Amino acid sequence: MNTKKQAPEIPDCKEQLIAIKDTMILLSGKWKIQIIGWLLLYGKVRFMDLLRGIDGIAAKMLSKELQELEQNQIVVRTVMPTKPITVEYELTEHGKTLSGVIEAISAWGVTHRKFLFKK
Amino acid sequence: MNTKKQAPEIPDCKEQLIAIKDTMILLSGKWKIQIIGWLLLYGKVRFMDLLRGIDGIAAKMLSKELQELEQNQIVVRTVMPTKPITVEYELTEHGKTLSGVIEAISAWGVTHRKFLFKK
DNA sequence: CGGCTTAGTTTCATAGAGGAAACCGGTTTC
DNA sequence: GAAACCGGTTTCCTCTATGAAACTAAGCCG
Numbered sequence: 001m002n003t004k005k006q007a008p009e010i011p012d013c014k015e016q017l018i019a020i021k022d023t024m025i026l027l028s029g030k031w032k033i034q035i036i037g038w039l040l041l042y043g044k045v046r047f048m049d050l051l052r053g054i055d056g057i058a059a060k061m062l063s064k065e066l067q068e069l070e071q072n073q074i075v076v077r078t079v080m081p082t083k084p085i086t087v088e089y090e091l092t093e094h095g096k097t098l099s100g101v102i103e104a105i106s107a108w109g110v111t112h113r114k115f116l117f118k119k
Numbered sequence: 120m121n122t123k124k125q126a127p128e129i130p131d132c133k134e135q136l137i138a139i140k141d142t143m144i145l146l147s148g149k150w151k152i153q154i155i156g157w158l159l160l161y162g163k164v165r166f167m168d169l170l171r172g173i174d175g176i177a178a179k180m181l182s183k184e185l186q187e188l189e190q191n192q193i194v195v196r197t198v199m200p201t202k203p204i205t206v207e208y209e210l211t212e213h214g215k216t217l218s219g220v221i222e223a224i225s226a227w228g229v230t231h232r233k234f235l236f237k238k
Numbered sequence: 239c240g241g242c243t244t245a246g247t248t249t250c251a252t253a254g255a256g257g258a259a260a261c262c263g264g265t266t267t268c
Numbered sequence: 269g270a271a272a273c274c275g276g277t278t279t280c281c282t283c284t285a286t287g288a289a290a291c292t293a294a295g296c297c298g
Contacts, residue, residue: 016160016225017156017157017225019225019226019228019229020153022231022232023227023228024152026231033139034136034139034143037135037136037139038136073234097230100223100226100227101220101223101224102139103223104219104224105139105142105220106136106138106139106142108142108217108219109137109138109141110138111216112141112213113138
């Protein structure tokens with residue numbers, strides 16, 4: 001027999017693992033999930049709100065992450081015809097379907113904190 | 120008045136955003152979520168299973184990510200007294216509480232694929 | 239005019255994330 | 269004794285993600 005390695009009793013649950021990979025490619029980067037969290041909580045938000053609200057992010061990063069989210073149709077960018085031009089960002093309908101993910105992450109953060117406290 | 124910037128009408132929903140940040144610190148890295156997904160699907164798994172099963176990961180990375188997950192009590196490492204020594208990894212009880220997060224991520228991957236297809 | 243706002247872009251620099259390959263010690267098998 | 273398997277570790281290297289700071293363009297304020 002050619003196959004030296006023991007027969008892989010491992011069933012093929014790849015679909016779910018591929019789906020995980022797909023999602024994480026879109027959400028990669030230090031800031032994207034936080035940005036989406038903001039947009040979920042606050043709805044329409046201006047660039048400067050995010051820049052001041054998300055602790056530690058630099059303008060370049062915010063700009064880059066928002067562009068990537070826009071390309072993936074998670075976020076819409078709207079230029080408002082105001083006095084000093086402002087730009088609003090908000091989640092697309094598709095972006096809003098991420099609420100389950102974000103809420104799960106947020107909830108687990110709380111669970112984890114309790115876990116650390118109990119120990 | 121000192122505060123030139125317009126009064127921030129922005130309510131304080133920080134708790135949830137902090138929880139998101141906390142979670143993502145623990146799950147940072149290219150492979151951790153995939154590893155946890157594997158462990159959720161397959162239960163007890165040996166090092167070599169993960170190395171061969173997770174496409175593209177190198178031994179060094181796998182080792183490093185598993186160590187970090189162990190330090191954070193997401194994963195337990197058990198050395199088995201077998202002929203060629205084997206090592207089993209599995210989720211701790213606390214690690215299993217991540218199932219909600221992983222399932223949400225996996226489900227969204229499917230949702231997103233459908234979204235792309237529809238367009 | 240000088241200065242402040244918004245929304246970025248550009249430049250420069252660096253830490254560290256990640257990868258390829260070799261190596262290790264113990265054990266079994268041929 | 270040579271080779272293979274397991275579970276790593278070590279070394280070396282590269283690339284990119286991130287960051288700080290300066291700069292731009294357009295508009296409004298006084």
